[in-house]
Amino acid sequence: LNEAGCKTVGLEPFPDHHPYSEDEVMRLAEAASAARAILVTTEKDFVRLPEKARPMVTVLRVALAWDDEAALEALLAPLRAGDRGPVESE
Incomplete structure (x- = not known):
């Protein structure tokens, strides 16, 4: 977020x-509001939020770029x- 020009509080x-x-x-969300900020999470974690809580959170979409x-x-x-690597025995 900081590299994108956002100020994290x-x-x-x-x-x-x-x-x-x-x-x-x-x-x-209350802490973010008190700081005049927004609550941000990734899409990966957004899906783990309770439905009622989702409107309080902004989603940050993350993309990978390979050079x-x-x-x-x-x-x-x-x-x-189909090679999933070595299988460890117990």
Whole structure:
């Protein structure tokens, strides 16, 4: 956000795949409002928000750009071929 010219006034990290509660989002939205800011999340986390909380949050769309398309193809080729890598035994 900072690199895009936005000024961040707060940050609250959550664990990956966190099941956000309506109370959590409400608390964050109130803090953002008090700071005259908006509450922002990625599309990935937006889908984990409770339906009632979604109108309080702005979605940041993230895109990837590859400078070396051949490197990307080399990375994806084993997956396309069905090779999921080594399987660890227990």
